[in-house]
Amino acid sequence: MKGHVAKKGNKYYIVIDLERDEIxxxxxxxxxxxxxxxxxxxxALPIILADLMKGNYVEPTKKTFRELMLNYLEDKKTSVKHGTWKSYEWLVKTHIIxxxxxxxxxxxxxxHLHDLYHKILFPKLSVSSIKKVHVIIHDALNRAVVWGLVTHNVSQYVDLPQGQKTKFLVWNEQQLQIFLxxxxxxxxxxxxxxxxxxGMRQSEILALSRTDIDLKRKVASVRQAYTLSEDGGHSIQDTKTESSVRPIALFPHTVELLEKxxxxxxxxxxxxxxxxxxxxxxxxxxxxxxxPRNLMRNYYKILDRIQKENPEFPRIRFQDLRHTxxxxxxxxxxxxxxxxxxxxxxxxxxxxxxxSHVLPNLQEAVLNNMGDSITGSSRSEIQKDDNPTLFE
Incomplete structure (x- = not known):
């Protein structure tokens, strides 16, 4: 197989000589x-010739990245939940395209992707959201490679920006009691x-069935989640991941409230x-x-009442109850x-x-409970032992 470079108009083309027509x-x-x-x-000529000989050559597509991403979104509609797909759509149409x-x-x-992540999106989005953008682009390009639209996935060479973790506020025991x-x-x-x-998620609470509450054993079984449907309504579906399916032991006080x-x-x-x-x-x-809107409306009304009497009371999100x-x-x-x-x-x-921000305090508490040394002994006990046993 041979090839050469030819000029046509203002551009240069690679011309590959193929087998003769049998007719x-x-x-x-x-x-x-x-x-x-x-x-x-x-x-590019020798690279293309080598790929053709090995059968690895992918003919370049004229599609724009916009077309590729829109096709990806359309295919994703049937493989992820509608709520997840809507978040994909928002990121693709608002920030990628x-x-x-x-x-x-x-x-x-x-x-191109480095500049997108570090220069364009970093001032606007959280690091976690930029990671979601990257996951979507990476998945879309992987599919494009499989479909033969591009030769390789360029997103694998891009480093993501590093930044502070998304901060959240929590209530202490007294503040939580004030709210309740x-x-x-x-x-x-x-x-x-x-x-x-x-610590259940909002979607899990709204989808929790009475049959999933065992009042005698004091256990709630999380099996499903409240999600948005395509018609703008809602649907009750399986939880997003296997780890989300779980039993949760209930406090006696919570069991009493559920009985009533x-x-x-x-x-x-x-x-x-x-x-x-x-x-x-x-x-x-x-x-x-x-x-969710009705639940949030009531939640923030309660916070408004509390803050009217106590303006210094921390205003946290509903999901921060889980963090609390x-x-x-x-x-x-x-x-x-x-x-x-x-x-x-x-x-x-x-x-x-x-x-992780909680753990340093926990370490200090554990060490205080152990004593003066790793063995749990106090300093006075260590000093009394003048002839420690040696193990060889």
Whole structure:
């Protein structure tokens, strides 16, 4: 197989001589992409010939990166949950396409992605969000390689920006009690109690079924999550990951509250003809599922009331109740492995990394409880032992 460089118009092309046509006897030629400079075409020629000989050559696509990403989004619709897909769509259409969408997919370089992450997105997004952008681009380019649209995945050569972890606020024991006292008469008080006492995610609380609560054993089994559906409504689906499926031991006080709540549900079913029991722990006065917006509206109303009397009271997000739960457990000396299991983290590393700011204080407390030395002995006991036993 042979080839040469030819000029056509203002550009240079690589011309590959293929096998002769069996009917006409004429030799076929394949013209490959236009190069601005002759030296670039000459440099690419032997590489392309070698790939053709090995069967590894991928004909360059004329698609822009915008087209590639939109095709990727369309394919992802059927392989991820709708809520996840909406987050993909937002990142692609808001941050990826406007900045690198006009570049031809085959001409996308690591430098383009480096500038996107470090210069364009870093001032706007958190490091964790930039990592999500990178994961999406990496996945899309991997697929493009499989589809034969690009020769290799350039995102693998790009380093991500490093920055401070996303900070979150938590309440101490007294502050949490102030909030729970203020929320006790709220329609969705049990949702706030579950967030604080179990560390469950909002989506898990809103999808928790009464059948998944074992009041005798004092255990809640997390199996499903509340998610958005394509029609703008909601759906109850399996949890996102296997580690999210987990049993959570309940405090006796939480069990008492749930017992009263279930009795309330039975009374509502009996006395309200409009009641349609969804079977969920947290539901409206007519038995239907509670949407995240309604729950948040009530949550922030409670905070508004507290801060009206005490402007210095910390205003934390609903998801920070989960962080509060984990932090209070760790401060109480509960092993991080137990905290990991309650939160549904994929590994204990995630738990330790997320709450590393709490651990130094825990180390000090542990050392204080052990004594003056690693053996647990006090200084006076060590000094009395003048003839320690030696092991060889």
């Amino acid at each position: 006409t006897g004429k030799r076929k030629q394949k013209w490959l992409s236009g190069y601005e400079k002759k030296r670039d075409a000459n440099k 406007p900045n690198v969408g006009n570049i031809q997919a085959i001409k996308l370089k690591p430098q 006292d203020a929320a006790k008469d709220d329609q969705y008080f049990e949702a706030f109690e579950l967030a604080a006492s179990t 709540l279930f009795e309330k549900h039975e009374n509502q079913k009996t006395n309200n003809k409009l009641y349609k029991d969804s079977g969920l722990v947290i539901q409206t006065s007519v038995g239907t599922p509670v949407g 739960h984990a932090t209070l457990l760790l401060k109480a000396g509960i092993h991080p492995k137990i905290v990991q299991e309650r939160l549904g983290h994929s590994s204990i590393t995630v738990t330790i990394d997320t709450y």
